[in-house]
Amino acid sequence: xxxxxxxxxxxxxxxxxxxxxxxxxxxxxxxxxxxxxxxxxxxxxxxxxxxxxxxxxxxxxxxxxxxxxxxxxxxxxxxxxxxxxxxxxxxx
Amino acid sequence: xxxxxxxxxxxxxxxxxxxxxxxxxxxxxxxxxxxxxxxxxxxxxxxxxxxxxxxxxxxxxxxxxxxxxxxxxxxxxxxxxxxxxxxxxxxxxxxxxxxxxxxxxxxxxxxxxxxxxxxxxxxxxxxxxxxxxxxxxxxxxxxxxxxxxxxxxxxxxxxxxxxxxxxxxxxxxxxxxxxxxxxxxxxxxxxxxxxxxxxxxxxxxxxxxxxxxxxxxxxxxxxxxxxxxxxxxxxxxxxxxxxxxxxxxxxxxxxxxxxxxxxxxxxxxxxxxxxxxxxxxxxxxxxxxxxxxxxxxxxxxxxxxxxxxxxxxxxxxxxxxxxxxxxxxxxxxxxxxxxxxxxxxxxxxxxxxxxxxxxxxxxxxxxxxxxxxxxxxxxxxxxxxxxxxxxxxxxxxxxxxxxxxxxxxxxxxxxxxxxxxxxxxxxxxxxxxxxxxxxxxxxxxxxxxxxxxxxxxxxxxxxxxxxxxxxxxxxxxxxxxxxxxxxxxxxxxxxxxxxxxxx
Numbered sequence: 001x002x003x004x005x006x007x008x009x010x011x012x013x014x015x016x017x018x019x020x021x022x023x024x025x026x027x028x029x030x031x032x033x034x035x036x037x038x039x040x041x042x043x044x045x046x047x048x049x050x051x052x053x054x055x056x057x058x059x060x061x062x063x064x065x066x067x068x069x070x071x072x073x074x075x076x077x078x079x080x081x082x083x084x085x086x087x088x089x090x091x092x
Numbered sequence: 093x094x095x096x097x098x099x100x101x102x103x104x105x106x107x108x109x110x111x112x113x114x115x116x117x118x119x120x121x122x123x124x125x126x127x128x129x130x131x132x133x134x135x136x137x138x139x140x141x142x143x144x145x146x147x148x149x150x151x152x153x154x155x156x157x158x159x160x161x162x163x164x165x166x167x168x169x170x171x172x173x174x175x176x177x178x179x180x181x182x183x184x185x186x187x188x189x190x191x192x193x194x195x196x197x198x199x200x201x202x203x204x205x206x207x208x209x210x211x212x213x214x215x216x217x218x219x220x221x222x223x224x225x226x227x228x229x230x231x232x233x234x235x236x237x238x239x240x241x242x243x244x245x246x247x248x249x250x251x252x253x254x255x256x257x258x259x260x261x262x263x264x265x266x267x268x269x270x271x272x273x274x275x276x277x278x279x280x281x282x283x284x285x286x287x288x289x290x291x292x293x294x295x296x297x298x299x300x301x302x303x304x305x306x307x308x309x310x311x312x313x314x315x316x317x318x319x320x321x322x323x324x325x326x327x328x329x330x331x332x333x334x335x336x337x338x339x340x341x342x343x344x345x346x347x348x349x350x351x352x353x354x355x356x357x358x359x360x361x362x363x364x365x366x367x368x369x370x371x372x373x374x375x376x377x378x379x380x381x382x383x384x385x386x387x388x389x390x391x392x393x394x395x396x397x398x399x400x401x402x403x404x405x406x407x408x409x410x411x412x413x414x415x416x417x418x419x420x421x422x423x424x425x426x427x428x429x430x431x432x433x434x435x436x437x438x439x440x441x442x443x444x445x446x447x448x449x450x451x452x453x454x455x456x457x458x459x460x461x462x463x464x465x466x467x468x469x470x471x472x473x474x475x476x477x478x479x480x481x482x483x484x485x486x487x488x489x490x491x492x493x494x495x496x497x498x499x500x501x502x503x504x505x506x507x508x509x510x511x512x513x514x515x516x517x518x519x520x521x522x523x524x525x526x527x528x529x530x531x532x533x534x535x536x537x538x539x540x541x542x543x544x545x546x547x548x549x550x551x552x553x554x555x556x557x558x559x560x561x562x563x564x565x566x567x568x569x570x571x572x573x574x575x576x577x578x579x580x581x582x583x584x585x586x587x588x589x590x591x592x593x594x595x
Contacts, residue, residue: 023527025562042548042560045192045326046348046498046530052327053352065324065333 010079013058018075021054022047037074061085113252113271114150114181117313118143124316127289130170131338133323137170142313145171149178149228156209156226156233160184161247161254161454163198163207165191165216166299168321171230173309175211176299180253186211187254187266187454188300192556195219197264199236205254205266205454206241210234245456254454255300257399258494261458262505267400267450277402277448278310280419284406285342285368285393289316292365294340296322296331296349303372303499306403308344317342328352332361339363344370346499347380350392351529354383362388372397373499375487377529385409396485399501400464401471402448405485414484422446426479431466439478439488443470495524497531500558507551507559511535514550516542519570521578525563525587534563536586538570 018026026041043051052072056062059082063072071081121129121143129142137145153162164179164186166172179186187205189198199219202210210222214230222234251268258264285307287293293312297304312319320338324330326349335343343366350371353360360383362369369384369392376394384392391409395416398404404424407416418424425443426434434440449471452461466472476489495502504522511520518538525534537547544564551560571582 022562025532036545039557040549040552042552042557042562044497044533044558044560044562047562048557049326049348049352052325056327056329062329063325063327065330 007076007079007083010083011075014055014075014079014082017054017058018051021051035074035076039073055082059086111272111275112181113177113274113310114146116275117146117177117181117310120313120316121146124289127316128318129313130173130319130321131292132169132321135170137174139313139316142170142174142177145174146177146181149175149231150181151178152226152228153179153182153184153211153233157182157184159208161187161205161207161251162209162211162233163187163189163202163205164211165189165193165198165213167191167213168295168298168304170321172213172299173319175231176253176309179211184208185247185251185253185268187256188305190256190264190300190556191298192558194554194556196554197556201256201264201266202236203241204263204457206245208235210236245452245454247454248451250451255302255305255399258501258503258506262503262509263457264503264506265458266454267461268452268454269450273402273448273450274305274310276421276446277306278314280421280448281307281403281406282311282315284419285311285370287311287315287317287342291315291317291341292320292338293317293342293344294320294322294334294338296326296345301373302397302399302402303344303346303370306397307370326352328356328361332356332358335361335366336363339365341365342368342370347371347374347376348498348530350380350384351377354380354387360384360387366390368393370395373501374496374531396475396487398444398471398473398475400450400461401444401446401473404444404446411480411482411484411486414480414486416485417483418485419446421448424477424479424485425470426477436479436481439476441491442473442475442477442485444473445470493523495522495531495533497524497533497558502533502559507533507535507555507561510551510554511537511547511561514539514542514547516540516546521570521583522561523583532563533559533561534565534587535561536570536583537564537566538568539566540568542566 052063071077121139124139126138128136129139130137162184166176195217211231211233214232221237223237224232225235226233248268250270252271254266254268256264256266293308295304295308308319322334371392371394381392393407395407396405403419404422405416405418423445426440427443428434428440464471474491478486478488493504495504507522508520511517516539521536523534524531547564565586571579573579
């Protein structure tokens with residue numbers, strides 16, 4: 001699988017996690033152009049935490065405190081980060 | 093103008109109040125000297141350093157301002173604690189803002205409270221129309237370009253600081269607290285929680301919040317304990333590291349943090365030193381309460397407090413479903429709507445007598461504070477409860493429309509006022525919808541054209557994130573009664589349909 005295809009799969013999984021963790025309140029197009037920032041989706045702090053915990057569970061990673069805020073600001077940035085972590089075999 | 097303002101008269105004014113927070117804190121900093129007072133990650137402040145920090149910020153504010161109040165936006169970090177107590181000691185009456193507020197909200201709070209200055213951490217978003225006047229360490233002091241508006245209401249002579257309540261008037265209201273009230277609250281809690289110099293208190297609540305102020309600031313410092321802040325995100329994996337690093341004896345957090353920890357597959361990450369887990373502000377889920385008890389062998393101290401009156405109970409967990417017994421100096425009376433006292437075991441309105449009560453609001457945009465009091469000076473809460481035969485309080489409900497989302501009280505009127513400004517919105521009704529595990533802020537919007545995206549974008553720019561509705565139900569016509577008011581059964585039907593409109 002190419003890197004781009006792999007990232008698209010990750011993005012698609014992230015969208016699914018977001019929809020599930022928000023119990024369907026937030027729905028994004030599967031392949032939208034110009035992904036909105038997560039702030040712009042209007043998730044409250046509990047919603048955001050639920051999403052981050054669900055991402056940890058989905059991908060078997062842990063968000064360390066030194067992960068830059070930009071990584072958590074949009075789904076594409078998050079997907080790139082997760083992709084890099086998984087390719088390193090890390091458990092961040 | 094504040095009676096505490098004005099350079100030469102300040103000391104004289106301060107002497108009029110025998111018991112000052114500053115004096116008590118100075119005594120603690122002197123007495124506990126080299127002991128650790130605060131920790132955040134690798135950063136640690138001794139009591140001596142806390143005392144010096146308080147003095148430094150106090151002198152800075154005295155040099156840079158001429159009168160209070162000032163709106164202060166603290167963060168959960170040691171320097172902000174020093175700033176808060178330095179501001180209190182300066183007599184400038186800091187009003188402790190919610191760090192989640194947007195710049196738009198901060199500017200409005202400054203206007204309504206007639207704050208003379210705004211103190212922010214460097215790097216924070218600055219409200220439009222404010223200019224930088226001075227800097228100190230990581231903080232900046234700003235004033236409104238147009239100058240401070242004339243005070244609509246006098247700051248009381250005995251006001252030491254202000255904290256905000258979400259109010260019921262469409263905007264947060266500032267409560268004025270005296271030194272005596274804060275000290276009574278701190279001593280009551282420290283005594284009930286048996287805080288000592290050996291305690292290490294890890295607090296997740298923000299400094300402006302009653303849960304932190306009442307259980308983790310003055311009570312810890314007057315007891316000589318260590319106050320620790322969590323340096324990372326409120327994620328279970330990160331919380332675990334803090335709990336272990338601090339080896340906390342006391343953990344203070346909102347219910348959602350307990351929810352996250354209890355659901356953690358690896359188990360609840362607390363060490364053997366933990367003797368007290370404190371929660372408040374919102375009901376704990378039964379599964380969380382039981383999960384914590386099974387994992388730690390201890391109950392969560394789910395206590396009862398009210399923004400206007402401070403902490404009211406301490407809960408040792410001995411009576412299931414109770415929020416505990418009153419703190420020293422606090423008493424409850426349960427009455428019917430007419431004020432007639434009800435016997436133990438009967439449910440009614442909770443009236444509270446306490447020395448830790450606020451003295452007034454700092455605005456005149458809603459009912460006066462005295463309207464909350466009965467003829468005997470008791471605070472008439474909006475909470476419904478029952479006292480059992482042993483004096484334990486059991487909460488049964490709440491009057492009014494206030495919405496509690498994860499421990500944050502939200503006035504739906506405030507959110508409705510913002511949503512109504514969105515072009516294309518005819519009207520809106522905001523309420524809390526019960527979802528498995530938590531309450532969701534929902535907006536039922538009457539519009540034929542607006543989209544969820546437009547509503548979210550508008551709200552995100554004007555409201556703190558926790559006030560942005562998570563559910564938007566958009567319908568051409570909201571159900572109304574024959575008098576034109578929203579129809580409760582009709583809204584409930586919309587809730588049951590779950591017809592959330594998505595982009």
